[in-house]
Amino acid sequence: MTKLIETDVIVIGGGMTGAGVLRDLAARGVKAVLVERGDLGSGTSTRNHGLLHSGCRYVVRDEDAAIESYHENLILKKTLPGAIDETGGLYVKVPGDDDDYVKLWVEANRKVGIPVEEIPVAKALEMEPFLSKDIEAAFLTPDGALDPFVMVVDIVADAVSRGAKVLTYHKAVKILKSQNRVTGAVVQNSITGEEIEIRAKMVVNSAGPWSGQVASLAEVPLHMINNRGMLVIFAHRFNKHGIFRLRKPGDAEAFIPTRNVTLFGTTGINTDDPDDTSLDRQEMIGMLREGMPLVPKIFEMRLIRAFSGNRPLYQENGADDPSGRNVTRGMALLDHQNRDGLEGFITITGGKLTTFRYMAEKTVDLVCEKLGVSAKCTTHEEVVPHRDAKEFFKTVDMAPAAKNKIRQWAGLRAKSIEETMKKEKVNTPICECEQVTWAEAESVIPENEGFNIEGIRRRTRLGMGPCQGTFCNFRMAAVAVEKGITSAKEASRELYHSVMERKKGMGVVATGETAKQLQMMEAIYRISLGLRQEAEAHV
Numbered sequence: 433m434t435k436l437i438e439t440d441v442i443v444i445g446g447g448m449t450g451a452g453v454l455r456d457l458a459a460r461g462v463k464a465v466l467v468e469r470g471d472l473g474s475g476t477s478t479r480n481h482g483l484l485h486s487g488c489r490y491v492v493r494d495e496d497a498a499i500e501s502y503h504e505n506l507i508l509k510k511t512l513p514g515a516i517d518e519t520g521g522l523y524v525k526v527p528g529d530d531d532d533y534v535k536l537w538v539e540a541n542r543k544v545g546i547p548v549e550e551i552p553v554a555k556a557l558e559m560e561p562f563l564s565k566d567i568e569a570a571f572l573t574p575d576g577a578l579d580p581f582v583m584v585v586d587i588v589a590d591a592v593s594r595g596a597k598v599l600t601y602h603k604a605v606k607i608l609k610s611q612n613r614v615t616g617a618v619v620q621n622s623i624t625g626e627e628i629e630i631r632a633k634m635v636v637n638s639a640g641p642w643s644g645q646v647a648s649l650a651e652v653p654l655h656m657i658n659n660r661g662m663l664v665i666f667a668h669r670f671n672k673h674g675i676f677r678l679r680k681p682g683d684a685e686a687f688i689p690t691r692n693v694t695l696f697g698t699t700g701i702n703t704d705d706p707d708d709t710s711l712d713r714q715e716m717i718g719m720l721r722e723g724m725p726l727v728p729k730i731f732e733m734r735l736i737r738a739f740s741g742n743r744p745l746y747q748e749n750g751a752d753d754p755s756g757r758n759v760t761r762g763m764a765l766l767d768h769q770n771r772d773g774l775e776g777f778i779t780i781t782g783g784k785l786t787t788f789r790y791m792a793e794k795t796v797d798l799v800c801e802k803l804g805v806s807a808k809c810t811t812h813e814e815v816v817p818h819r820d821a822k823e824f825f826k827t828v829d830m831a832p833a834a835k836n837k838i839r840q841w842a843g844l845r846a847k848s849i850e851e852t853m854k855k856e857k858v859n860t861p862i863c864e865c866e867q868v869t870w871a872e873a874e875s876v877i878p879e880n881e882g883f884n885i886e887g888i889r890r891r892t893r894l895g896m897g898p899c900q901g902t903f904c905n906f907r908m909a910a911v912a913v914e915k916g917i918t919s920a921k922e923a924s925r926e927l928y929h930s931v932m933e934r935k936k937g938m939g940v941v942a943t944g945e946t947a948k949q950l951q952m953m954e955a956i957y958r959i960s961l962g963l964r965q966e967a968e969a970h971v
């Protein structure tokens with residue numbers, strides 16, 4: 433028999449947009465269930481630059497998007513301390529860049545109130561020694577870096593602590609309707625195949641690049657302009673500020689420092705398939721060449737991997753622009769009652785990570801208006817508690833509230849922290865590059881999701897360093913089997929999946945040290961451990 437859940441609102445999609453909507457609903461006392469077909473943040477929300485935009489980048493072309501970004505930049509710096517790094521930005525003009533554009537850019541920032549400050553070239557070079565000695569002008573800006581892996585978990589954990597429900601690894605497969613009204617959705621457990629019927633007064637579609645697919649479940653036409661962008665990761669963090677090329681926005685012009693590494697990109701190519709995260713070596717080489725005028729030693733620095741994601745862009749009546757560059761980065765809030773005559777169905781898409789909170793506020797304003805709820809948004813002033821597993825495990829004498837919080841988090845294993853801490857080798861890192869201990873990794877293995885190394889990676893940074901999981905992935909799998917958390921079969925399948933994912937990103941950048949690393953990974957997994965595709969076939 434199909435299981436039944438009743439709620440007020442179903443939020444489809446557990447990226448930053450859905451997470452923000454869920455938290456805002458919970459903060460206003462509206463009952464909500466978020467359904468996500470994979471892990472939290474497994475879509476575009478963790479496949480980007482991680483730039484906390486100041487608005488500078490779009491200020492000449494899209495004033496509204498720039499103002500929206502700057503406003504949110506200031507709010508997120510105040511309310512998301514665990515996920516934001518206030519690096520500041522440095523916009524740099526190199527020989528050949530258009531002087532008139534620089535004047536236009538300075539004036540446009542002044543007009544909308546984004547503070548930019550020109551500094552002497554010598555000072556910029558002192559601050560950022562990897563910059564080209566030929567640069568002609570430099571401006572400090574209020575850009576920053578955000579860690580989307582942390583952000584999505586902190587936001588959802590806060591929503592859960594306020595009573596919201598989360599079903600990860602549950603895909604919306606049907607939108608239920610009665611005449612011209614949405615009445616709920618059917619979701620399917622991606623692991624067991626079990627279906628759950630969720631009855632609700634409203635459904636919010638926040639499925640990012642998949643929004644068109646979700647809208648089609650409700651028989652509503654929605655054409656997304658999905659735009660694939662590729663990025664590379666350098667093995668170390670060589671810049672203090674976000675470094676940007678001061679020219680009309682184009683490809684490959686931002687170096688964003690985040691945690692221990694620097695991200696560089698990106699490209700933009702429209703794609704029909706929201707699951708297209710393909711990587712192309714020529715595209716990457718072209719990108720690196722574009723980066724040379726800013727950072728001349730770019731080809732000599734070690735790259736650890738490449739990845740790509742799809743920008744969920746939307747423009748009413750479409751846009752004839754194969755690069756997607758001229759499609760607005762502003763958000764699209766679609767009330768399908770007005771647009772298509774279907775009550776109780778809303779789509780929120782477009783926008784950026786930086787503006788997720790604002791997108792959620794506007795969406796929940798609309799939901800509340802329809803449900804007759806008068807509570808106002810508070811997310812612009814309420815600080816999001818940061819849930820840092822490493823800190824939790826280092827602090828022996830934790831406040832009971834903090835312990836409860838970690839136990840509550842989305843159905844995590846209900847083991848007591850003390851019990852875990854007593855275990856042997858609890859503080860020995862199993863991932864040396866990112867200093868992830870077994871205790872930390874174990875604390876983020878959810879109860880009902882099966883053993884998933886990529887999920888553990890997203891939550892702890894396991895395997896994200898220069899060795900890309902060469903040593904820690906098999907340790908993780910072996911310890912999990914030894915401790916009875918998973919079977920040898922499941923561990924092999926997961927190991928295979930994770931190693932393939934790492935190899936995909938490393939293969940495209942593999943020269944020098946990374947090529948050697950890849951060969952060592954191949955030797956360990958293929959030759960010593962005999963990991964083969966059959967690992968998938970067994971299951």
Ligand SMILES: Cc1cc2nc3c(=O)[nH]c(=O)nc-3n(C[C@H](O)[C@H](O)[C@H](O)COP(=O)(O)OP(=O)(O)OC[C@H]3O[C@@H](n4cnc5c(N)ncnc54)[C@H](O)[C@@H]3O)c2cc1C
Nearest residue numbers: 445447448449469475476477480481483604640661785786
């Ligand atoms: C290359 C690149 C660089 C970028 N850089 C930046 C940047 O530096 N700063 C910035 O602010 N923004 C940046 N962006 C934009 C930003 O990443 C996106 O706007 C944002 O992540 C979109 O979040 P989302 O939650 O709407 O979509 P997603 O994160 O894609 O979330 C949608 C979720 O819906 C789930 N889903 C799909 N179908 C179903 C279903 N049927 N049932 C249940 N769940 C479903 C998916 O699994 C997915 O997790 C960048 C984007 C790209 C591609």
